[in-house]
Amino acid sequence: MTELKRRPVTFGILIITTFVFMAIQIFRFGDTTSGVTIFEFGGLYGLFLKYDPSQLWRLVTPVFVHIGWQHFLFNLLAIYIVGQLAEQIWGSWRFLLLYILSGIMGNVFTLLLTPDVVAAGASTAIFGVFASIVVVGYFGRSPYLKQMGQSYQALIVVNLIFNLFMPNVGIVGHLGGLVGGLLAAVCLPTVIEKQMFQTWQRLLAGGIYLILVVGMILLAL
Structure with a gap:
């Protein structure tokens, strides 16, 4: 209970993620791999967004x-491991x-570069958090942050290498998450x-983020 109070967002994300997955188990009888099911429960399918741009909320869900x-x-x-660390930072x-x-x-990134794929997963956000920790580790003065930054830099490299040999993994989304996390780390001050x-610098990073997101959406649609 103490951890829940200290890291409410991390545990909130875990609860919502688990709730959605269990809902698929119940309402689709365990069919958690079908593209149709994933899309129905909030997955991204770029070609459909081209047809109906009003569903841009699918860039979050x-x-x-x-x-x-x-x-x-x-x-x-x-999420449990990196979320608690990032929420502390x-x-x-x-x-x-x-x-x-x-x-x-x-x-x-997925919408623009692989619109014919049904995509889902927290990996985009997780890679962004990885990148953010690397950024504050590199630019920060705290020895603790620097140590964490070096560790997560190696973790990113290893994960991206594995992605190259796993055809079902959306490496495009992971790269986009890295870019988003890098810019967000500059924008958002640490504790x-x-x-x-x-x-x-914060305003510049925020402006670049907005230009990239809006520009790529307009290109994709």
Whole structure:
């Protein structure tokens, strides 16, 4: 209960993600790999968004939807580990914003570059959080942040290499998540070092994020 109070966003994400996956189990009798099912429960299918742009909310919802037990359990563990660390670094609400912004950027990359794929999963947001920790580790003065940054830099490289040999993994979304997390890390001040970046740097990163997201959506649609 104490951990829940200290890291409410991390556990909130875990609860919502589990609820969605269990709902698929109940209402679709365990069919968690069908493209139709994933789309019905909030997955992203770029070609459909071209047909109906009013469903741009699907750039957010895929981070809570997972394809099969392995995908679900792996990402749940990753959220539990990296989420608590990131929530400690940024605080609860900034961590939530970081998570969502990373997921959106990853899904926008997927929309533009692989529109014929039904995509879902928290990996876009998770990779964004990885990238954010690397950024604050590189630019921060705290030895703790620097150590974490180096660890997650290696983790990103290893995961991307594995992605190359796993055809069913959306590496495009992961790369987009990395870009989103990098920009969000500059925009959002940490609890540990609030003055890590100057105001103009934060505004520049925020502007680049908006230009990328809006520009890619317009190109895709």
